[in-house]
Amino acid sequence: MRPAPHSPPAVAGRIDIRNLSIRLGQGRQAFEAVQNVSLGIEPGEFVCLLGPSGCGKSTLLGTLAGHLQPGSGDIRVDALPVEGPHPERGLVFQHHTLFPWLKVVDNVAFGMKMRGIGRQERSREAQRLLDRVGLSEFRHHYPSQLSGGMQQRVEIARVLINQPKVMLMDEPFGALDAQTRMMMQQLLLDIWESIRTTIVFITHDIDEALFLADRIIVMSPRPGRIIEQIAVEFARPRRAELITTDGFTRLKHRCLELLHPKSNHPLPRLSPLGTVP
Amino acid sequence: MSSLTDTASTVSEPAAASRHDRHRALRRASSIALCILAWHLASTFRIDLGIVTFQNVPPPLEVVAAARELIESGTLLSHLTASLSRVLGGYTGAAAVGVALGLLIGRSRGVEDALLPPLELLRPIPAVAWIPLAILMFPSSELSMVFITFTGALFPILLATIHGVESVDSRLIASARSLGARRHAVFIEVVLPAAAPGIFTGLSIGMGTAWFCLVTAEMIAGQFGIGYYTWASYTIQNYPDIVVGMLLIGLLGMGSSAAIRKLGSALMPWQALEAKKT
Numbered sequence: 001m002r003p004a005p006h007s008p009p010a011v012a013g014r015i016d017i018r019n020l021s022i023r024l025g026q027g028r029q030a031f032e033a034v035q036n037v038s039l040g041i042e043p044g045e046f047v048c049l050l051g052p053s054g055c056g057k058s059t060l061l062g063t064l065a066g067h068l069q070p071g072s073g074d075i076r077v078d079a080l081p082v083e084g085p086h087p088e089r090g091l092v093f094q095h096h097t098l099f100p101w102l103k104v105v106d107n108v109a110f111g112m113k114m115r116g117i118g119r120q121e122r123s124r125e126a127q128r129l130l131d132r133v134g135l136s137e138f139r140h141h142y143p144s145q146l147s148g149g150m151q152q153r154v155e156i157a158r159v160l161i162n163q164p165k166v167m168l169m170d171e172p173f174g175a176l177d178a179q180t181r182m183m184m185q186q187l188l189l190d191i192w193e194s195i196r197t198t199i200v201f202i203t204h205d206i207d208e209a210l211f212l213a214d215r216i217i218v219m220s221p222r223p224g225r226i227i228e229q230i231a232v233e234f235a236r237p238r239r240a241e242l243i244t245t246d247g248f249t250r251l252k253h254r255c256l257e258l259l260h261p262k263s264n265h266p267l268p269r270l271s272p273l274g275t276v277p
Numbered sequence: 278m279s280s281l282t283d284t285a286s287t288v289s290e291p292a293a294a295s296r297h298d299r300h301r302a303l304r305r306a307s308s309i310a311l312c313i314l315a316w317h318l319a320s321t322f323r324i325d326l327g328i329v330t331f332q333n334v335p336p337p338l339e340v341v342a343a344a345r346e347l348i349e350s351g352t353l354l355s356h357l358t359a360s361l362s363r364v365l366g367g368y369t370g371a372a373a374v375g376v377a378l379g380l381l382i383g384r385s386r387g388v389e390d391a392l393l394p395p396l397e398l399l400r401p402i403p404a405v406a407w408i409p410l411a412i413l414m415f416p417s418s419e420l421s422m423v424f425i426t427f428t429g430a431l432f433p434i435l436l437a438t439i440h441g442v443e444s445v446d447s448r449l450i451a452s453a454r455s456l457g458a459r460r461h462a463v464f465i466e467v468v469l470p471a472a473a474p475g476i477f478t479g480l481s482i483g484m485g486t487a488w489f490c491l492v493t494a495e496m497i498a499g500q501f502g503i504g505y506y507t508w509a510s511y512t513i514q515n516y517p518d519i520v521v522g523m524l525l526i527g528l529l530g531m532g533s534s535a536a537i538r539k540l541g542s543a544l545m546p547w548q549a550l551e552a553k554k555t
Contacts, residue, residue: 067451087457097452101470101547110466114457142547162456273447 012078013165013198015041015064020073021223022059024275033059033270035223036073043165044196048209048216052259053269056224057202061168062272064200065091077166087111090159091272092169095151098143104154105130105139111162129157132191149180156188166198170272173208182240185211193237206255207243210234218258228258313337335517340524343517359501360491360529363419367426368487375431375483376476379438384468396435404429404490408497422494422502429490430483437479441472474548477541484537488530503529 022034033056041047049057062068063075066085075082077089085091098107106113108129109122130136133153135146143151152172159167173181185208192199203209209216210232218228230251234242242248318324320336335343347353378396381388404425411421445468453467495504507522542549 065451065455067454085451085454087455089455091452091455093448093452097446097448099449099453099467099470100551101473101545110453110458111456113466114459114462142550144547144551158456271448273451 011043013043014078015039015166015198015200016074016076016079017060017064018074020060020063020075021071022056022063022068023071024059024068024270032071032223034063035225037224037226038073039217039226041198041200044198046192046199046201046212046214048201048203048213049219050203050206050209050216050255050259051219051224052221053204055219055221056270057219058170058270058272059274060224061091061170061200061202062274064166065089065168065272067091067273087114087162088164089166089168090162090164092152092155092159092167092172093272094171095148095175098151098154098158100143102142103139104135104141104143104146107143107154108157108161110158125161126157129160130154132160133157133187147180149176149184152176152184153187156191160191160195164197166200168272169199169201171202171204174203174205181208186240188212189236189238206252206259210248210251210255211238211243216255218255230254333516335520339517340520343515344521344524347518347521355501356503356506357525357529359499359505360495360503363423363426363495363502364487364491364529364533366423367491368430368484370423371427371430371434371483371487372480374427375434375479376438379435379476379479380442380469380472382435383439383442383472384464396432400432400436404486405493408494411494412498418498418500422491422498425494426487426491430487433482433486434476434479437482438472438476441475441479442468444475445471470545473545474541477537477545481534481537481541484534485530488526488533492526 017037017039020034020037021032023030024033025031035056037060049060051057059068063070064077064082066082066089082089098104099110102110105123105126108126112122112125127136127139130139133156135150135153135157138146138150143154146154155172173184176184188199189212201209201212213232216230216232217226218230219225220227232251234247316334317337319331320334323332324330325332378392382393383389407425407428408421411424412418415421415424449467449471450463453463458466491502492504492507495502496508499505503522503525507519507526510516510518510522
């Protein structure tokens with residue numbers, strides 16, 4: 001891991017996962033979604049979990065978020081076991097999880113409202129974060145009035161307002177068009193380089209993982225196991241030209257070999273909340 | 278950041294839109310005019326089609342005259358206040374009980390098991406079938422009519438609320454919990470607003486059934502009220518008054534449903550935006 005020169009190294013947000021297995025479903029339909037995963041993530045590290053659809057990477061994320069119970073094994077953030085959801089572990093879904101009845105500014109301020117902070121201070125802080133993601137003029141819009149990319153920026157701002165130690169992102173740009181996705185990746189890196197929170201980012205897009213991550217964890221098809229860890233040592237700050245370099249292509253080939261599907265049956269998508277998205 | 282401009286909303290030209298609206302209004306008005314014309318012709322020429330006859334149906338002009346007479350006689354107001362206060366009483370009660378029970382049942386498996394089975398048994402019984410027992414159960418016929426109205430409105434409101442609560446997107450609840458919302462806050466801040474559109478659908482359907490049940494109850498047990506007026510007009514063979522009563526019921530039902538919809542869109546401004554998008 002290489003911290004950016006202009007930001008202090010993060011001190012909080014260490015993740016320790018030991019021998020974690022997760023079972024989903026009930027009775028005869030039960031299956032093992034994640035099998036014996038052990039993984040350590042440094043404070044401030046940007047880790048991408050890469051794997052085919054349905055490999056249990058979202059399940060792993062949901063357990064980190066505290067929405068799913070581990071079947072066996074141990075999962076800790078800063079030495080404390082994960083017991084249920086917590087604002088220090090912010091969760092960003094793929095799409096449509098802004099509250100449709102709240103204006104953008106109130107969506108962003110939601111976490112502060114839950115902490116009992118007054119309206120004025122809330123909207124001041126929400127405003128600051130909306131500035132950060134470039135949406136301050138849309139603060140009085142409703143989510144449905146925004147494009148998909150803008151909605152995801154609001155999602156990020158809404159999580160950031162809680163100053164999370166860990167950001168858990170479940171294919172957050174997966175529903176966006178290619179150009180918007182590139183822009184969002186750049187924006188996320190800019191934000192991350194200034195706040196240095198730990199990020200666990202789920203994707204099945206190899207380019208995305210290589211562009212963003214310090215380290216890529218490649219997972220096998222179900223039951224999800226870690227089959228490879230790849231250190232991604234491209235210099236930061238990274239720019240879009242990176243994806244055309246030889247080093248990038250070499251790593252991409254390696255990922256492709258690892259992900260090459262043995263069977264042609266895609267598995268049903270899993271979600272951080274269990275079997276049904 | 279070029280995506281700042283991609284809000285993707287196409288605004289059609291206002292002039293063309295308003296012309297289009299005028300045309301539609303005209304078409305809809307002429308549809309009503311045609312219906313009245315057909316009614317006029319059928320009743321003036323006393324058309325008899327065998328299975329249905331218009332021989333005793335009063336023509337529109339007679340109905341208008343009867344309506345004017347009713348207004349001038351001064352009894353209209355007492356009929357209206359009688360019906361409106363019964364609907365208001367029964368409907369308000371049904372809305373309060375239906376929404377409250379629906380929220381509880383929708384959120385808690387325990388409450389669902391305790392309360393839903395008896396309610397499911399009572400649900401298929403039409404409110405009208407309650408009339409005899411209601412008369413026996415309540416000290417005044419007034420209260421029994423309010424009860425019938427209540428029963429009629431309760432079930433659509435209750436079921437729509439349960440469904441609204443149960444179909445709240447679990448990812449919204451998960452997001453709220455990850456943002457620090459506890460059980461109580463999840464309910465107030467997420468479940469309630471997310472279920473609100475469904476609840477309002479139930480409230481609007483319930484308003485329709487409330488009128489339906491009230492009119493039936495008034496025909497049997499009332500001494501004042503629009504339903505009573507309509508039925509009494511039949512028994513004293515004042516046929517134009519029947520149609521006056523029917524039209525009044527239609528107008529009142531329409532008006533109160535529109536009021537509920539207005540209230541709904543005032544409370545849920547985001548709904549209109551989402552509807553516009555699709």
